[in-house]
Amino acid sequence: MKRFQLNGRPVSADVEDDMPLLWVLRDELGLMGTKFGCGVAACGACTVHLDGQAVRSCVMPMVAVDGHAVHTIERDDDPVLARLRNAWITHQVPQCGYCQSGMLMAASALLRQIPNPTDADIDGAMTNICRCGTYQRVRAAIHAAAGARRPREAA
Amino acid sequence: MNLKRRHLLIAGVAAAAGGLVVGCGAPTARDxxxxxxxxxxxxxxxxxxxxxxxxxxxxxxxxxxxxxxxxxxxxxxxxxxxxxxxxxxxxxxxxxxxxxxxxxxQALLLNVLPFGTDDDGLVARLARSSIQRVGYALHxxxxxxxxxxxxxxxxxxxxxxxxxxxxxxxxxxxxxxxxxxxxxxxxxxxxxxxxxxxxxxxxxxxxxxxxxxxxxxxxxxxxxxxxxxxxxxxxxxxxVDGSAVFGIDVKLPDLLHAAVAQAPVFGADIASFDAAEALAMRGVHKVLRIPGAVVVVADRWWRARQALATVKIQYTATPHDRLSSKDIATGLQQALDEHSGMAFTQRGDAQGALEKAAKVIEARYWAPYLAHAAMEPINCTARVKAGQVEVWAPTQVPSLAKWRASQVAGVDMDQVALHLPLLGGGFGRRLEVDMVEQAVAVAQQLDGRPVKLLWSREEDTQHDMYRPAALSVFRAALDAQGRVTAWHNRVAAQSVSRGAMERLLPWAASDAPDKNQIEGAFDIPYDFEHIEVRQVRTQAHVPVGSWRSVGHSYNAFFTESFIDELAHAARQDPCAYRRGLLGARPRHKAVLEVAAAKAGWGTPLPPGRARGIALHESFGSICAQVAEVSWHEGAVRVHRVVCAIDCGVVVNPDTVEAQMQSGIVFGLSAALFGEITVAEGRVEQSSFHDQEVLKMAQMPVIETHIMRNTHAPGGVGEPATPPIAPAVCNALFALTGQRVRSLPIRLQAAA
The missing domain is CATH 3.30.365.10 (Aldehyde oxidase/xanthine dehydrogenase, molybdopterin binding domain)
Known part of the structure; x- marks a missing residue:
């Protein structure tokens, strides 16, 4: 039995050591916001946070998740993610939307690490693939969300 | 093109569509x-x-x-x-x-008609009206x-x-x-x-x-x-909160999951398989066979996929088991050598003008097979229970999906319920219904339990219906003053329409003219005295389908590169040269001028950078793009793209802008990296590591300028894709003197 914190709540799953976190989230726990894109950590559609770090859940074996904290796109208690969501809506970022959960999780990890990222920081952190070509708006929305930071939060 | 030819084309389309045009009245919006x-x-x-x-x-x-x-x-x-x-x-x-x-x-089939946006003649209007009837009659x-x-x-x-x-x-x-x-x-x-x-x-x-x-x-x-x-x-x-439901997200009680291994060589089938090991694995429910594939059904998709990897599969032999991309390219070349093809456009006497020309410029262009690589891998969910079929399909063709599901299950259409979730990208791949056929065929063997059939990324890459590879040969006749008197172009490629027909209605598949194959080549906007554009149709075992902008995707690269070659041969500015050939095309001219002006065409750039321009009409809209590029250590970098679009009346300008960005990124990925190759009869690429696509770090700044007018609305999902490859390649010529005649772009290292 694997036990971990999921979006702040304890959960458990009776799964193999090598089952990737992605499939536990989707098929065991029914959280469908995290997407399957390639299964080889190449596209980033499955990006979630493991102990606050952006990871690709499609290659994250459950043995490495046991006892740790996972956050997904469904979390509703994160002011950084909330700001990013607002910026995403203001900038009308998503098209098909399939890659956007991963994009938002990668962006929120970036803003936690670098509250005011440069374009080069964004290029380095946002390696997610979007076939609809939303990159320009993703970049604009990240800058907007960073700029919308309240001074108290930034401290 | 003469009247007879046009009628023949329309008749061909109607026949290909099943001959259902006879006897149905023209449906109006009121109908x-x-x-x-x-x-x-x-x-x-x-x-x-x-x-x-x-x-x-x-x-x-x-x-x-x-x-x-x-x-x-x-x-x-x-x-x-x-x-x-x-x-x-x-x-x-x-x-x-x-x-x-x-x-x-009704409007879909407008795309099969050989008329431009500005052709409002009687024949064009009659043809538009009859073709819309076909779309309606076919539901x-x-x-x-x-x-x-x-x-x-x-x-x-x-x-x-x-x-x-x-x-x-x-x-x-x-x-x-x-x-x-x-x-x-x-x-x-x-x-x-x-x-x-x-x-x-x-x-x-x-x-x-x-x-x-x-x-x-x-x-x-x-x-x-x-x-x-x-x-x-x-x-x-x-x-933005993960709540959107795509096909892959469908939840049902008692749901099973299916992983698929399809015969890697197109056209091969399963000879035999040994699933003893798989059947002993945790969660595995069943291992079964459907046409061309072995399927493992389990309680979780990951378990189905793990078990599938242990199944030992023998495939049937096919005549294509040794076939490579080189053989396919040779086949295209031979087709061009041996067949003159069918004339789609013939004005004046291009052959005669070429014989009398002071100078002839020739060029040969190549475009590879391409995969769609939508982010959501191919999937479909189905349940077959007591003669009732229920399908959850992220599809571009609900009516065909429903029909196909009824055929596979052997029930009436009324016994099929179809649910349409969101699509994680389509780009033409989800015009196909192979996943629906598979899901229903699997569900039939599961005693009424629903099953979600999901392909791996590798299956998605290796079992696409690909953008056809194409070979294009140009000859232009120049007079003593260097003025072009004749444009002669032949394009060899598989027919997308035939491919789709063979899969859906094999009895109707024919060698009828296929506008999709030649679109963007036969209807160039430039005014030459003599013009001849011919379609040479080829066959190969690689399945082909519609890929964002279809024939325009390669023909725009061909024609807009070759026109650039002619401009340089005439020692003229490529933008001014094009403008000079657009006499009777005010909308095209305006779009070209806006793109050039907003891009600062002709103004100095930092050293190591150059601009290229391209203009192309598709799907009822006209799009011009100026790309600004550099080239460092063997890598092409596109810094900025200025895009002007005339899509008639604009419904949502923000959506139009988004679609311009989208189409450009899609076309740029293909121009820089896109290539599906075949060895031993099977596709060599498998996922994003060996079939790269554009990422954030390579993203150019895109500026979109939308023309405002009151013309009938044109399309916006596709028209931005065709011009980007030639705009970039034309810029690279200006920068390096190397003419890119084959995609993806591979420049020679500087001497």
Whole structure:
């Protein structure tokens, strides 16, 4: 039995050591916001946070998740993610939307690490693939969300 | 092209479509209105026609018969209806329409016609009218061909205007006043005298009982509140919190999961397989066979996939087991050598002019097979129980999916229920119904339990219906002054239309002319005295299908590169050269000029950078792009793309801008990296590590300029894809002197 914190709540799953976190989230726990894109950590559609770090859940074996904290796109208690969501809506970022959960999780990890990222920081952190070509708006929305930071939060 | 040729083409299309054109009347927007219907309960919404329902609380639901795959159709289509209804936009909600005749896409087949946007002659108009009848008769409920707004423009505005007139009549009756004296504002009808108001929700039930007026005027575009404005998309909030439901997200009680291994060589089948090990693995429910594939069904998809990897599969031999990309390229070359092909365009005497020319310029261009690589891997969910079939398919073709499901299951169409979730990208791949056939075939073997069939990324890459590889040969005749007198072009490629027909209606597959194969080549906008463009059709075992912008995707690269070659041969500025050949094409000229002006064409750039330009018309819209590039250590970098688009009347400018960015990124990925190759009869690439696509770090700045006019709406989902490859390659020529005649771009290292 694997036990971990999921979006702040304890959960458990009776799964193999090598089952990737992605499939536990989707098929065991029914959280469908995290997407399957390639299964080889190449596209980033499955990006979630493991102990606050952006990871690709499609290659994250459950043995490495046991006892740790996972956050997904469904979390509703994160002011950084909330700001990013607002910026995403203001900038009308998503098209098909399939890659956007991963994009938002990668962006929120970036803003936690670098509250005011440069374009080069964004290029380095946002390696997610979007076939609809939303990159320009993703970049604009990240800058907007960073700029919308309240001074108290930034401290 | 002469009249006879055009008629032949149209007849060919009709025949290919199953010959159903005979005897059906031309459906008007009014024929597609649908009927008013009263609900059962007093609180249920009232249908004022087939497109709009209004609940007593004023909530308005618009039926959208097209799939949302990123193009914003769940917003742009309701905007048309809400505009004419004078609804309050916040009251408007959207749902996908069921499969029904009024929702068939009439505009889709406009794309098969060999006429440009500016051809408004009698033949073009007659052809447009008859081809729309075919689309209607076939009940093609299809999302593709950049046709959603083009198709919806009349029926959805009419549905809104008619519903509005009925609501006004109902209010006027209650107040005993003249309907003409009432005004409508934000979802309410206003009394002409006493200032009282009635909400749509209060009037809908009485309105539905009235017969719809036969004539309703459309709004003066000067009074538009929604059309032409950057209205926020209705689907976006659900796409930022993980709640949007794509095909892969369908949840059902008792659901099983299926992983698929298809025979790697196209056309091969399963000879035998040994699943002993797989059957002993945790969660495995069944290992079964469907045409061309072994399928493991398990309680979790990951377990199905792990088990599938242990199945030992023997495949049947095929004549293609040793075939490589080189053989296919040789086949295209041979086809060009041995066949003159069929003339799609023939004006003047190009052959004669070439023989008399002072100088002839020749060039040969190549474009590879390409995969779609939509982010959501191919999937479909199905349940077959007691003669009833239920399918959850992220598909661009609900009507075909339903029909195909009924065929595979051997039941009537009425026994099939089809649910349409969101699509994680389409790009033409989801015009195919192979996943529906597979899911139903698997579900039939599962005693009534539902199954979600999901391909791995590797299966998705290796079992696509690919953008065809194409070879194009140009000859231009120049007179003593260096002026081009003749343009001669032959394009060899597999036919996408034939490929689709072979899969769906093999008896109808024919060598009828295929406009898709030659589009963007036979209809170039440039004015040459003599012009001849010929289609050479080839066959190969690699399945081909529609890939964003279809034939335009390669033909624009070919024609817009070769025209650039001619400009340089004439020692003229490539932009001025094109403008000089656009005498009778004011819309093309205007688009080209806007792109050039906004890009600062002709102004100095930092050292190591250059600009290239391209102009292309497709799907009823005209698009020009200027790319600014550099080249460092063997890597091409596109810094900036300026895009001008004339798509006629603009419904949602923000969506148009997004689609320009989208189309450019899609085309740029292909130009820089896209290539599917074949060895030993199978595709060599497997995932994003060996089939790279553009990422954030390579993203150029894209600036979009939208032409404002009142022409009929054109498409926007595809027209930005064709011009980007030639714009970039033309810039690279200006920068390096190397002419890129083969994609993806591979430049020689500087000497």
């Amino acid at each position: 597609r209105l649908g009927k008013a219907a009263l609900p059962q309960g007093p609180q249920d919404p009232v249908a004022l026609n087939g497109w709009v329902r209004i609940a007593p609380d004023g909530r308005i639901t618009v039926a959208v018969p097209r799939a949302e795959m990123g193009q914003g159709v769940l917003t742009s289509l309701p905007m048309l209806l809400a505009e004419e209804l004078d609804a309050r936009w916040d009251d408007v909600h959207v749902e996908h329409a069921p499969v029904a005749g009024i929702y068939a896409n 093609l409920q299809v999302t593709g061909g950049s046709s959603s707004v083009r198709d919806a423009w009349e029926p959805l505005r009419l549905a809104g205007a008619t519903a509005r007139a009925m609501l006004v009549q109902a209010a006027a009756k209650r107040w005993a006043v003249e309907p003409g004296a009432c005004r409508v504002e934000a979802g309410q009808v206003l009394h002409p005298g006493n200032g009282s108001r009635l909400g749509f929700g209060e009037l809908a039930r009485e309105a539905a009982a009235l017969s719809p007026p036969s004539e309703v005027p459309f709004k003066d575009p000067a009074r538009y509140q929604l059309i032409g404005r950057a209205v926020p998309r209705k689907d976006i909030p659900s796409k």
